[in-house]
Amino acid sequence: MWTGNGINPAAPWFEGARAAASNVPQTGERGDYTVEMFQEDFPQFTVSGSSETGETEAAVKNLVPDKMLGAFIGQANDSVLPSRWGSMWRYAAGLYTAHFAALYLKTYAPSSDSAAQAAAGAAQVGTVKSASMGNTSISYDNSAITAGTEKWGAWNGTQYGSQLVTMARMAGMGGMYAI
Secondary structure, eight states: OOTTTTTTTTTHHHHHHHHHTTTTOTOOOOOOOOOOHHHHHGGGGGEEEETTTOSSSSSSEEESSSSHHHHHHHHHHSSHHHHHHHGGGHHHHHHHHHHHHHHHHHHHOOOOOSSHHHHHTOOOOEEEEEEEEETEEEEEEOOOHHTTTGGGGGGGGGGHHHHHHHHHHHOOOOOOOOO
């Protein structure tokens, strides 16, 4: 049926189209988001101060420890792929990193005196639903924020994650078909 070695000559093109249509990342595909991009895109996670070397240019220090920030950026590069996000990629990678940086900072303390103190910083807190003054009572509710994204779990824990979820829903929408 096929000339030569019996393989369909269109097979390489078919396999390429099938791989792209399956939405499965190609081997080795990853983003190239950097610490410098994150500092530029999300300056709220940095602090500027005078350089210790006496240079006139202000030094920029990350609020998140460099190793942790590097880990979050590496995860973003592995998870938020340019081929899937197109022109939204850089912002999406930044939102991914900012989400995890914010979660990290929510629980950050230079040190803790006990395990209970360390665990207390990780308590979930929602939006105040009601509050009382006599015998002090506060109740929390996140349903207004998480409606429509319930299955996205911890991504609702920060505004960065909520924005990323919204964008992911747009990026994940397939093409439209009209008759």
